[in-house]
Amino acid sequence: MLNEYVRVLKAKGWMKKNLPFLYTWHAYVGYELDLYESFRKPKTITEVAQQNSLKKDLLERWMDVGLSIRYMKKASRGRFRTSRSFMLPSGKKNPQSTGVILKEMMELHIPALLSYPAIMTTENKQIFDHEQHGEVVAQTSSILEQVAYPVIHQLVKKTKAKSVLDAGCGHAGYLKRLAKDFPDLLLTGIELNDGVASEARLRCQEYPDLKIECGDAFEWESPESWDLVLINNLLHYVPQERRGDLLKKAGSWLGQGGGMAIITPMRHAKYGKQFSSVFNSFFSAFDNLHPIPSEKEMKAIAEEAGLKVSSIRPVVKEGGWFAVYLEKQYN
Numbered sequence: 001m002l003n004e005y006v007r008v009l010k011a012k013g014w015m016k017k018n019l020p021f022l023y024t025w026h027a028y029v030g031y032e033l034d035l036y037e038s039f040r041k042p043k044t045i046t047e048v049a050q051q052n053s054l055k056k057d058l059l060e061r062w063m064d065v066g067l068s069i070r071y072m073k074k075a076s077r078g079r080f081r082t083s084r085s086f087m088l089p090s091g092k093k094n095p096q097s098t099g100v101i102l103k104e105m106m107e108l109h110i111p112a113l114l115s116y117p118a119i120m121t122t123e124n125k126q127i128f129d130h131e132q133h134g135e136v137v138a139q140t141s142s143i144l145e146q147v148a149y150p151v152i153h154q155l156v157k158k159t160k161a162k163s164v165l166d167a168g169c170g171h172a173g174y175l176k177r178l179a180k181d182f183p184d185l186l187l188t189g190i191e192l193n194d195g196v197a198s199e200a201r202l203r204c205q206e207y208p209d210l211k212i213e214c215g216d217a218f219e220w221e222s223p224e225s226w227d228l229v230l231i232n233n234l235l236h237y238v239p240q241e242r243r244g245d246l247l248k249k250a251g252s253w254l255g256q257g258g259g260m261a262i263i264t265p266m267r268h269a270k271y272g273k274q275f276s277s278v279f280n281s282f283f284s285a286f287d288n289l290h291p292i293p294s295e296k297e298m299k300a301i302a303e304e305a306g307l308k309v310s311s312i313r314p315v316v317k318e319g320g321w322f323a324v325y326l327e328k329q330y331n
Helices: 002-017 019-032 045-051 056-068 099-114 116-120 130-159 173-181 194-203 240-252 273-284 295-304
Strands: 072-074 080-082 163-167 186-191 211-214 226-232 254-265 307-316 321-328
Touching: 002 019, 019 056, 019 099, 045 056, 056 072, 056 080, 099 130, 099 273, 130 173, 130 194, 130 226, 130 254, 130 307, 130 321, 163 173, 173 186, 186 194, 194 211, 226 240, 240 254, 240 295, 240 321, 254 273, 254 307, 295 307
Parallel strands: 163 186, 163 226, 186 211, 226 254
Antiparallel strands: 072 080, 254 321, 307 321
């Protein structure tokens, strides 16, 4: 009898611990199908189902959850509307919507983590599809950019840099901001994914002197030296044994007195251990993604590349993301 009671207590405990998932699931579905936008003004479930070609019974179930967690509320005449809009992701038409984080979590992170029983008992890890997922990863990286950009801005001012190269520039958010704040800067971005590079060029059309090149950082050759090289959100794509080579290559682009800024999650760091450990678990589920670095590893690969770590500062404490600044060493 006691064992049965303990079993029920444990089951109740796990149900309680998983309540937050309801909020995440509801927000993900709402973002993916633009349901929060559809219900911004009071409408019936039938109206929204017909307008968006949705299954009415499943929309009703989604609404039931929304009412229970107060993301939705009842209006008059059998209609419903979105509640707490401030806390919810905006629609997919907004490129700045936080819904892209939910999309990455639900379509990439959680499925990969759920695959652990299979990959821990076999030789087969997953393969990260850059063509399929490169766009959403670039979008989520742009949110990190919001909090990391002030660090880059400060570095440009402090070092009086005249040129900046961004290796793995994604949608070129950092470069676009720098072009706006420092009109005289020489700016170039390198991006491996052709589709992402094309989108970056599109987004930077108003800055014709800002160049975006599609290429592999390991192979790219620079005709000039650079004052500041950025390597952001990139190291987990690079095998640990090749990271020293990457920094050595990037260091070859630096001129006298040049420096390198790396924004990356770090494991076993002072802040954000919970999320950084989950990031590390996610990356480790793929053959072509790799563990995030520790502070000790960062210093070791910097030394291997002839660079010195001069500062490490948190940019997102909750997520374990840090800005690492490296300076080129001269004999």
